[in-house]
Amino acid sequence: MNFYTRKWVKPEDLNAHGTLFGGRLLAWIDEEAAIYTIIQLGTNGCVTKYMSEINFINSANRGILLSWV
Known part of the structure; x- marks a missing residue:
């Protein structure tokens, strides 16, 4: 089973x-x-x-769409 996730970085996430x-x-x-x-x-x-x-390598800015498997 493949499980894909997407999250949109919104102002309240910053x-x-x-x-x-x-x-x-x-x-x-x-x-x-x-x-x-x-x-x-x-x-x-x-x-x-x-x-x-959890290894935080890069930052994510507002409006970025994050996805992972």
Whole structure:
């Protein structure tokens, strides 16, 4: 199963520097991981236990469309 995600960086997603707030990106990742898990397991009973590493390489500005697989 391929699971594609797209998020549009809006003004409410920005930090004081005008770039995507890292916490917002982590929330998006957590939400998408939960959706994927719920679909795969067929249950709504899941929680995030552990995230090992997120490496922020580039910043994202307002209006950017982010996508990942």
